Structures are given as C-alpha cells and as structure tokens.
Amino acid sequence: MAVDTPSQSVAKAGPPPPPRGRGRGTGTGKPRGASKRSLSTHWYAWALVAPVVVVIAVIIGYPLIRGIYLSLTNANERNVARSIGVNNIPATYEFVGLDNYAEAISGNQFLGTLGWTVVWTVSCVAVTFGLGLALANILNRRIAGRSVYRMLLILPWAVPPFVSVFAWRFLYDERRGMLNQILSGAGLDAVPWLNDPTVAKLAVIAVNVWLGVPFMMVALLGGLQSIPGELYEAAEMDGANAWQRFRHITMPGLRSVSTTVLLLSTIWTFNMFPVIFLLTRGGPGEATQILVTQAYKFSFEISPRDFAQSSTWGVLILILLMVFAAFYQRVLRKQGEVW
C-alpha cells in the first residue's frame, strides 16, 4: 500500500484551519513580540520540528506543487528537458492554464472512469465493512480455537499485497487457473474471470474485499472489546434480545472506531493501485480502470507519455478526496461526534 501513502497523508492533513480571531488586524507590535518570545522560549522545539518540516516539504510539498504546475502545462515526454550523454534537450512545454481540467471534466473518459471508481469504492468498502463487522462479532465471543481463527483471518494482511494479488491472478486464469479447474471438476462451465468486463469487475472487488477484511476485522474487534460488558448484562436483565443489544449497544459503541476505519478504507480503496494494476491492468479494454491506474497509464504506459494529463487527473483525485473528507467530517460533527 506504499503507493497511495502520499495522497493519503495529504488528504488526511487537509487544509489547515484558518486562523480565527486572534492576531488579525491588531497592529504589528504584538505579534512580532509574541513570535520573538516564542522563538526565544521555544527555540529548541522549533529546532526539533525543523527536520520534519524539511522532510515533509521535500517528499510531499515539492512533488505536490510540481504536479499542480505540470497539470497547468502541456508537458509530455517529448517536450520536457532531458540530458542524455551528449544530447542536451531543453524544455519546450508551455503553460496552458486550466485547459487540461476543462478537457478532463468535459470528456467522457474522466467521468466514465470516475463512475466506476465510485462503484468500486462503495461496494468494496460496504462489503468489507459488513464482513469485517460480522467476523469481529463472531470472534468476540468465547469460541473454541478463537486465537487460531483470528490468526488465520489476519493472514491476507500479513502477505504483501502484490504477492497475494499475483496468487489471485493465477487462480483466476481462465484456462489454467485453479478456480476453473475446480468448476470443471464439478462439471460446470469455465467462468471468464478476468476476460469478461462484468465478471472482471466482480473479480477485482472480491480480491480487494479479501485483502481489506482483516484490517476491518481487527479494528472493529478492538472497538468491540472496549465496550464494557456490564452494558450487555444490564440490557439482558431488562430483557433486550440479541438484535436490540447489537443495535443499541454494539453499534453506538463502535461509532468512533467505525467512522475512522470507514474514512481510511474509502481513501485507500479509491486509490487502490496494486489490485487493479496487477490483476487486470485496467482491462479487459478499460473495464476495470480506476482513476489512479488511468493516471498511471497516461504517464507511464502510453507514448508519448502525457505528464500533463496524468498530473491533472492526480490533482482531481486529490480534490475529490479532500472534498469527501471535509464533507464526512462535517456530517460527523453535525451528529455530535468530535473528530
């Protein structure tokens, strides 16, 4: 999941809250004095923070700003500066303003890809959350061999995603894959797992759910264990049935955990590059192409490589996720959740 880290952290960090009230328009004397005092008292803190600030500026700030800049140009492989041995070729790309954005938003390709990306994200997150919740509830009881089950269910998480995705690719292979061999053993027709657009969509969702369930399960299990047992005892005394206990104790008790994991999971799934790229490369045709894999394709797979369009899509993804996070936060705040 290393691929999506930068955009996540950026999206999570979000825009800093605007300074409110204090320090605005109250003359210049006071803030300067304050900052001076702050510097002289807390210089050590500033010194300690500085390396982190520098690192973040270098590894997040620079690529981000460069990406935004490229999205406003017509940069591609043929007009960027490059220096190869004796050949020194200067950059000849031009600033084109918001043309790339206008083209992306008015064309079918971006909106079509966005549509499937939303379907993919919503279905993956919903199924993953449902399964994770069910498994967490089962494993929260005292059943024989509980720790063994827990360990087995975490396995998909312990294997590096690209390894398990490759394993799935072999399983899904229409002619030689194990799934179809099992089906033909049972006398059934072979399923074109990755060769049919609709089946391929279901297949990639299934793999992502398989990969995502352990995280959900562990997070929700932690949440379940933090709910005091007395609440259940008291409810039982009052004659609440299992559903009522789940509905009125478990669900509210899980709120803080589930809101966080849902947000994280949504952002991760939206940008889940390895599953799509390694399983289908966005195919058949472009049926399973999500926004990030398409952006990657623009900048690394087509030729001439279209850096400008790729950056444009990247910035649009960032904006979409930031809007989502802000909206989500607001909804939660309205419901009285401190987040």
Place this chain on the structure above:
Amino acid sequence: MRRGIAATALVAALGVTLAACGSDSDSNGGGTQGSGELSGTVTWWDTSTVGSEDKVFKKIAEGFTKKHPKVTVKYVNVPFGEAQNKFKNAAQSGSGAPDVIRSEVAWTPEFADLGYLAPLDGTAALKDKDDFLKQAAASTQYNGKTYAVPQVIDSMGIFYNKKIFKDAGVQVPKNIDELKTVSATIKQKTGKTGLYLRGDDAYWFLSFLYGEGGNLVDAEQKKITIGDESGVKAFRTVKDLVDSKAAITDATNGWDNMQAAFKDGKVAMMINGPWAVADTLAGKEFADKANLGIAPVPAGSAGQGAPQGGHNLAVYAGSKNLDASYAFAEYMTSAETQRQVAKELSLLPTRQSVFIKPDVASNEMITFFKPVVDKAVERPWIPEGGSLFEPVKVEYTKVLTGQTTPDAGAKAVADAYRKLLKDWK
C-alpha cells in the same frame, strides 16, 4: 544533553539518506585505453523469450569477453512487454539505463526522436553496412542518421500441430473462411479448439487488418486508415472467429496462455513468429520436432499479409562506455553471431551473407520465413510507431469481449490517432 544526541542522530540519519539518494554509480566508466584496448562494463538489456532464447543470447553475449578480455558484459533479460517503458524511465532519469538495448523495430525511431540513442554512423558498431537487408536497415534510420544495428528480422505465420490436423483429416487453411471450417472440423473430430487468437496484444491483430487490405496509417500520404471500412472488417473478422468458437482468446496473460495451450496440444493452431519457435519446440507435443508445421497467415477478403518486425541493437546516448558498446553491438550483429543464433534458435538473420550459409539455408523455419519476410508489410518508421499499438490494443480487447462494436472500435482508434498524429488526415 541526551536530547541533543537524538537530534544529532536524526540529522545524521537524514544526511545519510539524502546522500544515498544522490549517489549514482559511476563505476562502469571505461573505454579505450592508450593501447586501444577496450575495457569497462557493457550492460545489455535483452528482450528475448525467457526460458528458451535468453540462455543462448546470454552465452553469446558473454562470449564478447573472449575477444575483449578487459570488458565485462552484464546480461540482463527484461521481459519484452516491459522493456520499452523501463528503458524510457531509465534513459530519461539517466540512472540505471543499459549501455546497449535490444530495441524492437518500432521503438527505435521513437527512442531516437527522444534523444536517447547514440548515432552510429562512422562508429565501430556498423560494419559491412551494405550486407544488411534493406528492409531490416530501414527501421534503424531516423532523420538521415543510423541509430541502431539490425539484429533479427521476423514476420508471422500459422503454427500448426500436424498430429491434430491428421487426426481431424484437414488441410492448413489458406483464408479466413477455410480457417473457420477447419476449426469446426477439428472441434467435431478431436474436441480441440482450432485457433488461439492472442487478444491482449494488437500486434496479433495486424495480419487480419492487412488481409482486408487495410493498415493502421498510410505514412506516405499522412493518412489515418484504421477507421476505414477495411479496419472495421478486420475487427469484425476477429470478433467472428471468437464468437463462432473457431478461436479462443484471453484479455490478460495472452502470451503464456497461448504458448501453454499450443504446447499442450489443446489448440491446433496459433499465429506467431520465429521468436516463438524455440519455446514451442520445448513443449511436450513437439518432442518430435517434425510435429510443428508452419504456413502463411490466412488471407482475408482482400489479400494476405503479415507484419514485418524484428529487433535492433541500439546504444544509449548516455552510456559511460560508448566505445565498448559500439564494439558489442557490432559483435552481436556480426555474420558469425547471426549464424549461430540462426542455427540454435531459428531466428532470421539480417545479413544477406548469412542466409546463404549451408547450415542456415537448410533450417526449415528460416527457409519458410525468408519469403514471408520478403513479402511482409513494412510498418511506418515514424517516431509515433511505438505509440500506435496502445489505442488498438484497448479497442481490440473491447471488441473481442463485446464491450464495443467493430465500427465504434475502429472509429475510436482513428480518433486516438488523430490526437497523436497532428495534422494527419
């Protein structure tokens, strides 16, 4: 000052990290010494088929050190499908690029246009230039300069399993209609599928397009021709082959599945080129090599044709060891080397003088492919040549999986080309 130590350690760690990022290996510097003897390291990216061709090429490449004992050859096999992108990444960033790359014919003008290749005119790389086949040399030229040395030339044909054909009592199909009836008979008599149609690579679509008299573009008149009626017909043909169950196909992993299906005798035919011969002969159906038959690609409604392909050796302009690289490119394309490659792998030489050598002239695969190559359809040697396949691939797969119609598919490819080739018709 315990906290001070931590801060210092942090700063030190940062410094180390930054230094590690910034240090490039400059270790392969070399070149000619005073005496004119070559030294240093030559890294070669080969793209030949893994498991069969690569062993032979590795052995031959490392044989370069026998002639130049001070040169170390570093052989790296990069899968063909990834090599174009990998080379571009490395070449542009200037780190990790090889000295010599086996560049597919369509990539060569593109790499040259991007400034990644060293011009070879007047260097040691080009020896006996006039011995090269004209067709093979055409792809190495860009803007009046030579940027590569032809290594192998190829085209495509039908590979067929003679045993299955005998069991079904059929003859090799000469055109698409016969291909369909032959496949139907094979299915009926042996239960096997007729053709494996590679559906995830646009190169395998070309012979169907040429069969309808079409082409991707007309480079001379600067016209985009894939959207014409011939293009639509070609898409219809391939779709029909799959729909009528004359052929099976895959949208992913096509090469492996094609080779496996043919080598295990699950399909009777595939369309392929000389690069697949060594790998195919390693299959269990072809323990007796005589079981592999080969014939020209089936004709369409307007003719018959297969694409001319091949590979060149090109030298990276940023190589730190240009002299040894030129010599290596020459060695790998010399008549002697080509003769050995032809003998061991049945790959077609690019030098006229090699074809007439007795052990090459008697090779069945080479004698079959030579006339095919002579008649093969030459592809446009334009910098965009390497970019023409991706749009076809997407629409080809979409047509085969029923996501779009042949008409819309051909039109979509033409639209994509119009964006790519500014001011073409």
